[in-house]
Amino acid sequence: MKVVGKPRPVSPRWGRRLGAFVFLGPGVAYLAVLLLVPLALILSYTVFRRGRFGGIVYEFTTENFSRLFDPLYLDVVLTSIKLATLTTVFALLLGYPTAYLIARLPRTWKTVALVAIVLPFWTNFIIRVYAWTILLSGPGLINSALGTQMELLYNHGAIVTGLLYSYLPLMVLPLYAAIEKLDPQLREASANLGASAFTTFRRVTLPLTLPGVATGCLFVFVPSFGNFVIPEILGGGRTATVGTLIRAEFLKSRDWPFGSTLALAVILVLIVLLVIQSWVSRRG
Amino acid sequence: MGRPRFLYVPFWLTYVFLYAPIAVLVVMSFNEGKSPYLHEGFSLKWYGVLAEDDKVMEGLVNTLIVAGGSTVLATVLGTLLAVGLARHTRSKLLDALGLMPAILPDLVLAIGLLVFYDVVQFSLGLHSVILSHALFGMAFVAAVVRTRLAHADSSLEEASRDLGAGPVTTFVRVTLPQLAPGIVAGALLAFTLSIDEFVIAFFTAAPTEPTLPIVIYSMIRFGVTPEINALASILLLVSFTVVIVAQRMTKIGEFRAQD
Numbered sequence: 001m002k003v004v005g006k007p008r009p010v011s012p013r014w015g016r017r018l019g020a021f022v023f024l025g026p027g028v029a030y031l032a033v034l035l036l037v038p039l040a041l042i043l044s045y046t047v048f049r050r051g052r053f054g055g056i057v058y059e060f061t062t063e064n065f066s067r068l069f070d071p072l073y074l075d076v077v078l079t080s081i082k083l084a085t086l087t088t089v090f091a092l093l094l095g096y097p098t099a100y101l102i103a104r105l106p107r108t109w110k111t112v113a114l115v116a117i118v119l120p121f122w123t124n125f126i127i128r129v130y131a132w133t134i135l136l137s138g139p140g141l142i143n144s145a146l147g148t149q150m151e152l153l154y155n156h157g158a159i160v161t162g163l164l165y166s167y168l169p170l171m172v173l174p175l176y177a178a179i180e181k182l183d184p185q186l187r188e189a190s191a192n193l194g195a196s197a198f199t200t201f202r203r204v205t206l207p208l209t210l211p212g213v214a215t216g217c218l219f220v221f222v223p224s225f226g227n228f229v230i231p232e233i234l235g236g237g238r239t240a241t242v243g244t245l246i247r248a249e250f251l252k253s254r255d256w257p258f259g260s261t262l263a264l265a266v267i268l269v270l271i272v273l274l275v276i277q278s279w280v281s282r283r284g
Numbered sequence: 285m286g287r288p289r290f291l292y293v294p295f296w297l298t299y300v301f302l303y304a305p306i307a308v309l310v311v312m313s314f315n316e317g318k319s320p321y322l323h324e325g326f327s328l329k330w331y332g333v334l335a336e337d338d339k340v341m342e343g344l345v346n347t348l349i350v351a352g353g354s355t356v357l358a359t360v361l362g363t364l365l366a367v368g369l370a371r372h373t374r375s376k377l378l379d380a381l382g383l384m385p386a387i388l389p390d391l392v393l394a395i396g397l398l399v400f401y402d403v404v405q406f407s408l409g410l411h412s413v414i415l416s417h418a419l420f421g422m423a424f425v426a427a428v429v430r431t432r433l434a435h436a437d438s439s440l441e442e443a444s445r446d447l448g449a450g451p452v453t454t455f456v457r458v459t460l461p462q463l464a465p466g467i468v469a470g471a472l473l474a475f476t477l478s479i480d481e482f483v484i485a486f487f488t489a490a491p492t493e494p495t496l497p498i499v500i501y502s503m504i505r506f507g508v509t510p511e512i513n514a515l516a517s518i519l520l521l522v523s524f525t526v527v528i529v530a531q532r533m534t535k536i537g538e539f540r541a542q543d
Binding site: 015016019020021022024026027028030031034035036037038039041045053093094095096097098100101115116117118119120123124125126127128130131132133134135137139140145164165168169172197199222223225226227228229232233243246247250251256259261263266267270274281282 | 316
């Protein structure tokens, strides 16, 4: 039953416009000023020259882009890709079985296991990275336990360990969401039709959880690729990555145009991965 | 059923990997000696050193100011944005825009904001960090509130309007109470993220007013003592408590909503 009330003071159409303005206005304005304008600035800086003492000279140049393909910097980009890829692969190898088992746990234990995965993620990032220096350092725990004097810190292995430690939860969660949704009857049907456990996994479970795999890989790869804190603390500043380079261009050598060009490269990598991820999810 | 034995190896490896460093960190904080790497007898002395460290206390105060300010801003903006995106537009572009601060790498956001503050000659300080943190905080609040909105019953709002309540009354008395658990969860998320955030703060804070993560970073880079371990242990305890309480609270919230 519809109550016929007093006529509304504002016509519905205007009311809706006003509503859109009140609700969307502040947030969109904030995003425009503090997100879109800064991104546009970074984009425009890529084609300008750096001033002699830092600063920007507003003169068109393609120098920043040709520098990006200089073997010296190309090597840095490739190192970053290698580190991020290794991290993603290890995260997948540890994360998939973990997520698979969590999804099959009884309900109470499921919550406990999930909270335990997320918990370290909510603690200070710098502290989590620092914890590894205690384990890996020369006089550290691993060496004293083994009675060895191995150099475990300040190499690629230490960096990948730190990245994996920091972003593993971001792999487990989307995988868990994908595996949890899976209909157990599909696996039963596959088994009843005579497929081995491995075949069922390869032909049924894995293809259906591929969107989760893609999302997890995206979530791990992107922050690993742009990271500068972990290469600095666990890599001891010996390994240059895209992240450490951007940091140096902005805060040390003050070459903002080249730093912006590197940031654009990070954004482009992100976009390519986002496209792949959405393509995989749509197929799945 | 469907739980192959060998899968337990990577499963337990994951949990050992996640918690071993934390356990070691805490054990090393109760250290008599000066090295954060070797345990030389039980002592609470580094907790005493920590309590008298002015830099750490200053960083803590700065962090709390930043987290408090940015959370208020992020919660108001994020809640409005969530309602706006769900009820007042169908634009996919605006949707994507609202999520962007959460998706973009923190380093990209950080240098973008640094360049922007430089171009408009905005001074750096706690206020600039508050504005920066509100940017990604808003995206997370909006995302959480939107999931809540998806479950909210929009016919209640229509009923309220049909019964003659104005749009403002309807929003305050009908929509907001329905969203409250989502708003609280979003605010907690924004607060925790801000407290731990390092990269954006590192680029947009004034050197004279560092937040706690920046203080910790410079402590690590310039010589380490078990004082850092003591600080780390306390922070671990605080964030573990907050997460577990938040977990409980959202459960209670869901319960109430189902009644």
